[in-house]
Amino acid sequence: MAPGPFIQIPSDLKPAGLNGPEQLAIERRKASFDVGQMTEYLYGKEYLERQAQLVELLSKDPALDKSGLNYMGRVEKFRAALKKDKRLAVLAREHNWDSNTIAHAEKLCDLPGPFGLHKSMFLTTLERMGTPEQQEAFLEPARRFDIIGCYAQTELGHGSNVQFLETTATYDEEAKEYEIHSPSLTASKWWIGGLGRSATHAIVMAQLVLKGKSYGPHPFVVPIRDPKTREMLPGCTIGDIGPKQGYQTTDNGFLLLDHVRVPHFNQLAKFAKVDLDTAVYVPPQNAALTYGTLTWVRANIVQDARTILMRSATVAIRYCSIRRQFADRDAPVFSASGKKVESQVLDYTMVQARIFPVLAKAFAFHYTALYMFQLYQENVSLIDNKDLSLLAETHASSSGLKALTTIEAAEAIETCRRACGGHGFSLASGLSSLYNDYLPNVTWEGDSYMLSQQTSRYLLKTMRSLYKDLEGPPKSFTVDYMRSYLRDPNAKATIEFSGDLMDPIFFIKAFGHRAAWLVKETLELRDGPAKRSWNSLLIELYKCSKAHSQALIVYNFSMAILKDEALNSRPALRTVMQHLLLLYCAHTMHEEGAEFMSSGYITPKQYSLLSAKIQEAMHSIRPQAVSLVDSFAIPDWLLNSDLGSSKGDVYERLFEHAVRDPLNSTKWNVDIDSDVLDMDGTLPQSKL
Amino acid sequence: MAPGPFIQIPSDLKPAGLNGPEQLAIERRKASFDVGQMTEYLYGKEYLERQAQLVELLSKDPALDKSGLNYMGRVEKFRAALKKDKRLAVLAREHNWDSNTIAHAEKLCDLPGPFGLHKSMFLTTLERMGTPEQQEAFLEPARRFDIIGCYAQTELGHGSNVQFLETTATYDEEAKEYEIHSPSLTASKWWIGGLGRSATHAIVMAQLVLKGKSYGPHPFVVPIRDPKTREMLPGCTIGDIGPKQGYQTTDNGFLLLDHVRVPHFNQLAKFAKVDLDTAVYVPPQNAALTYGTLTWVRANIVQDARTILMRSATVAIRYCSIRRQFADRDAPVFSASGKKVESQVLDYTMVQARIFPVLAKAFAFHYTALYMFQLYQENVSLIDNKDLSLLAETHASSSGLKALTTIEAAEAIETCRRACGGHGFSLASGLSSLYNDYLPNVTWEGDSYMLSQQTSRYLLKTMRSLYKDLEGPPKSFTVDYMRSYLRDPNAKATIEFSGDLMDPIFFIKAFGHRAAWLVKETLELRDGPAKRSWNSLLIELYKCSKAHSQALIVYNFSMAILKDEALNSRPALRTVMQHLLLLYCAHTMHEEGAEFMSSGYITPKQYSLLSAKIQEAMHSIRPQAVSLVDSFAIPDWLLNSDLGSSKGDVYERLFEHAVRDPLNSTKWNVDIDSDVLDMDGTLPQSKL
């Protein structure tokens, strides 16, 4: 529960002018489509029903209360998150939730907690890499929360380069045991979610050493804490790694292992293993499956990025339609009493130019997330039939999309926060914590600035194979746009007026052409006479990956407009979606204009048409904006924003948020010659 | 003091491989210039001596200790900041510090506190706008800290649009008093630094109402709290506005005034006033002086942005030269023992492309800050002689620069934080708190997205006057580049090879041409047949302001290379500075490439030369990088970063930071069926 209130506000005071709820009501009446229909189109009935039930249940549960979070320090936040994680586990057991419901409840609570990695990486790694016996031994108790696990891969000295991890697991043939050891300070496991104060077990990635030879990193289940006494087990030095920019509710931890022994059984042996009798290394049969899971993880990342955009846009658009500042210079409006009326700040084109692209991008990412889930499914069925033909393409695209969508989602939160002016800086905006908690997404699961190399490596390879045989490689998204390009590398856009910028096909072609052109240019530097080193090309490679990912997003969004039956049968939805598509495409093309012009595909004159198109699209979207974010159906309980709540009582809520601050519970002594600080002794004194 | 340590780390463990200090020593030997000489060139002896003395004094003062800050919640942080502000006040009195020393000490402490606005806006407003009698009554006690003040302009409902503030100050001719009143909830003062829990007095900006007529916002000194009892005075409802993304150490507050009366004397009357006897309004004589101060404030903002870039680059460059990840793909290096050696991540061109522009920009902003201070001085002497000719130019440029430099500095912190990979997310990086505390700079002192309209208005006006009479307007930075453009609007760059991109004059011309072209295009839309509304042009206007500001920065940086005697007499410094200039110019031109091409000044082919130039400049700067950030002479005590400290013992420090986290002081119960959370009862329980 939120503390306070510590100060009484005169109850007769109201906000001046039109109040927030009235303002939003006016906005909502402007929509040219049905919000409920859009919501259902986006999510489907099942999802929405589950969401409604969960919000009803969770938002009333005292253990899951969010109202005090903004006032808490690290220790209190961690307490709250542990409480929440325990409660969610109990609820899941009580209600017998399936995995979708568990995941949905987790997202609605939106509080990364100490069991987060237990429920994700610990369970899935056991599922994926454990033998049936190992699953019985570890997965079953883990599902019951009898043991709490974490996934300990990263070390103090190594994150990205997993091959160079220092922790060793040396097999003792005699004892049939592994000795797990941290040979140096930098070998300490580090950043491991749930390890710091919670986990009883860690899946430790360690260099498998057999008869003096190293076989690279392998996963081992290592008990680290006594589940009852909570003491560290012998040889383990464990702790929380300390305060962070966000994720304060999680105990990311470190772990030093001093010749800790685990039985042969504890090496997760579904793929690679060491034979118990002969102590011979048995390599994995097929690494392809690993990539399968990776695609699934990344499809989720793209979808989460979409949700981040939705949340950010919801806050900024609702608040900016309530906020007023300045009367219009050219065409001032006057109230009945003859006073100048100020404009809603959402009417300023400079505000629109900052936040409407976020809105449009939310839809763009939505379609690409759907595409990724589809691709994942296809891929899985193919792999089941030993067909690996989709694997490389899927892996490349998912890497590039992970990089692009996480970077853009992080940026979008900040853009929307700033659009709220001063009040955006209050934790009451709901965007500050969102930003600080979202940031690690850019770095983990493959640092986004590094990861794109995987995409580009595939792009170069594909172009090389097309050089050898233009008609050879089978159809795929990448092959298709590269082949088009190579057939007509000097193709030019034919647009003449901004009105020509209507056709999704134009954008599909243009984005494909630019991506292929970049790859061709880079390949020339790499394979041509210059033979440039890989390292010297990293900037170019990054651009290739970005261009490819944008082409894919443009393609998926356009395809919805062109082919999605569910959309096309609802003209009201399709119309507004078309504006969003055009805004997304024209805005992205404008941002990346230098590359489009460099490639020769568009001329400076054609480029200048984009501004008019963007303006036009923003103008069309303006009256739909509040209803569009309404259609995202982000529950107020999840949004947790005084600026963005669906009711719109912004100013009343800001006061409510203020008067509960514990700083207001005491008086403070400002006499510079006195040592007294807080005067009333009501605030807890930390002894630490 | 930092708490803990709560966990013992085996003392014999060392980081693997080359340790940080050795690594930095190697880097430092690579420099082709003398660090001390560069430092002195940048700051001058006096500044450096003062800094050394202050760091010696302050860093040893227990009241100013920073080591525990990262572990504190809001309440503890506020306590620490109040303690620090009191201590600084006492030290200033004890040592009889002049204003430069006070400001320097404040910057080194780097902890926004409850007296921040007292020491800045409260004192300067009294100095600037108070009569001698008012200064005696308010300024003198304020300087002694007998009263604590704040500057209460912004309201809950209005920040940017000061003209629409709701608070009224109605003059009662009879009583010779003003009645200050908040007529609505949104009229509440809001965001006011130091108001929440500290201030005894507020300078309240309120609509002056005289005989029923409103004369716009004027400043009033309003006593709000009893200095002794600390109780709110009758009619005042005051509180802290609650937790924020940063600035947690400051009590930004709200204030509702219920018909509060102050004597006629309390209206700050140096400029505008109400005659005591006749109750007639006497308007201000000359508003020009206000703009003078504004320029000074903004010159400081540009300089602060420079320091932010310096700090960010220092952390990222030192850490990335210690951090190693992956062996080089094309040319692996092997150690004596035959093992592959990993590359310093600073060697990856993709890392360089992210952080070297920040390094170069620090120098770029440095020169422009110097220019702004000069301009301010010139302007002041001119105004003293009633010459207002520099005023408009100065105001316009300073507005644009405020917008540009704050936005880019905020971005730079985040860029450098991300470049540090996972560890960048730890508060130990020193960059997270820096970011969250710096952010308001984008919003206050004129929201940066809105403020640039002031610049563009001037740019349009200047171009209009040149249209009327090309030779008429007297020389100024703006007139010069516009006139050049108008004389030869179809001018084209003549570069052919990346080697041609050497000449600062080329960049000066190019940036001027592009800025003028944008202004011309925008003016055509505004004044031409389309007669576009101001609002519909905000995006274009923003671009004009940005282009103008970049042209100015390029100009000032180039001029140093071309004309600065102090630099040119030290060839070693000049050489490295030239690389930095080229990187700044080429990188900025590349980023803004679409506009340069659109304007027709450069062709796509010429554009493509920039990449090679950037690569070349980065290559030249690489061996100088650590020494360049050393030359910034940011004291470790200010930097407060375990990743960026001058010694380089990164991994040892990260452990030290970890083991002191209070979360580690107790055991935590993870049994989902138990209500117990922390088990040992050592952590304070907040009752709030």
Ligand SMILES: Cc1cc2nc3c(=O)[nH]c(=O)nc-3n(C[C@H](O)[C@H](O)[C@H](O)COP(=O)(O)OP(=O)(O)OC[C@H]3O[C@@H](n4cnc5c(N)ncnc54)[C@H](O)[C@@H]3O)c2cc1C
């Ligand atoms: C909040 C949080 C939670 C985490 N939880 C877990 C967890 O539960 N379990 C776990 O095992 N790990 C976890 N991690 C660790 C995370 O996976 C790593 O931080 C991440 O993989 C990045 O690795 P790094 O920190 O070593 O960065 P580095 O690789 O050291 O990156 C440093 C810089 O070098 C650059 N760089 C590195 N290699 C290259 C290259 N080849 N080319 C170009 N540039 C390069 C990067 O872009 C970056 O700018 C977590 C991290 C965070 C922040």
Ligand SMILES: Cc1cc2nc3c(=O)[nH]c(=O)nc-3n(C[C@H](O)[C@H](O)[C@H](O)COP(=O)(O)OP(=O)(O)OC[C@H]3O[C@@H](n4cnc5c(N)ncnc54)[C@H](O)[C@@H]3O)c2cc1C
């Ligand atoms: C940490 C902090 C400390 C502060 N301390 C003080 C203090 O001590 N004293 C004090 O008086 N104030 C203080 N302020 C308030 C600060 O000055 C205002 O927040 C700032 O001026 C912005 O005004 P606003 O919040 O009303 O934003 P708004 O003007 O409401 O901005 C909302 C959005 O509208 C846009 N917008 C507004 N007008 C236009 C336009 N004409 N054209 C285009 N776009 C427009 C903005 O760009 C923004 O995106 C502080 C603020 C912060 C965050």
